[in-house]
Amino acid sequence: MSRRVEKAFEQLRQAGFKLTEQRSTIIKYLVENKMFPKHPTADAIYNDLKAESYSISRATVYNTLEALVSAHLVLAIDNNMDGKMHYDWFGTPHYHVICTNCGKIVDADNFAMQDLPQLAQAATGFQISSYQVEVRGLCQDCQKLLAQN
Numbered sequence: 001m002s003r004r005v006e007k008a009f010e011q012l013r014q015a016g017f018k019l020t021e022q023r024s025t026i027i028k029y030l031v032e033n034k035m036f037p038k039h040p041t042a043d044a045i046y047n048d049l050k051a052e053s054y055s056i057s058r059a060t061v062y063n064t065l066e067a068l069v070s071a072h073l074v075l076a077i078d079n080n081m082d083g084k085m086h087y088d089w090f091g092t093p094h095y096h097v098i099c100t101n102c103g104k105i106v107d108a109d110n111f112a113m114q115d116l117p118q119l120a121q122a123a124t125g126f127q128i129s130s131y132q133v134e135v136r137g138l139c140q141d142c143q144k145l146l147a148q149n
Contacts, residue, residue: 005031008073008091015071022056025049026064030074030089039077039086039096039105072130079103095133101142108135 008031009019017023029045040048046061065087068074076085077096081103088096088105093113097106117128138146 001028002032004091008089011073011091012068015073017067017071022060023064023068025054025056026061027068027089030087031091038107039079039088041082041084041086043084045087075132077105077132077134079105095135097135097137097139099139099142100136101138101146104139104141106139 005028008027009024012019012023012027026045029049033040042062042065043058045065046056046058049056049061065074065076069076073090075088075090077088077098078085079098086105088107092109093116094107094109095113097108098104113133116133117131120126120131121128
C-alpha cells in the first residue's frame with residue numbers, strides 16, 4: 001500500500017470514520033486513480049470497481065462519497081458540462097482548473113493553498129470550515145481546436 005493511501009486512511013480515522021472495506025476500497029481508488037477521468041463520477045467509480053470484481057453496491061458508493069464530502073475529505077466538483085459531480089481526494093491542498101469547453105478538470109498546486117483559510121478569515125471575519133478553489137478557462141486542446149476553426 002502506498003504512503004498516500006496510508007495517509008488517506010489515517011485522515012479518515014482522524015475524522016472519526018471507521019475504515020470499512022467499502023470505504024477503504026473507494027478511498028484507495030480515489031487516491032491512486034491516475035487514469036482519465038482523474039476526477040471520476042460516482043457511476044464511473046462504481047463501474048470501475050465492479051469491473052475489478054469488487055463487491056460493492058452503487059448506493060454504497062454514493063453514500064460513502066456523500067459522507068466523505070461532508071467530512072471535507074473528498075471534494076465534489078461540478079464541471080458544468082455533464083450534469084454530474086466529479087470527486088477528488090483532498091489529501092493535500094490544491095485547486096482545480098476546469099475547461100469551460102470540454103469539462104476537463106486538472107489539479108494545480110502552484111501556490112500556498114494552506115494559507116488560504118487564514119487569509120479568508122482575516123479578510124472577512126468568517127470562521128472557515130472548508131474551502132474549494134476553481135479556476136475556469138479553455139484547456140490547451142480546446143484552444144487548438146478553436147484556433148483551427
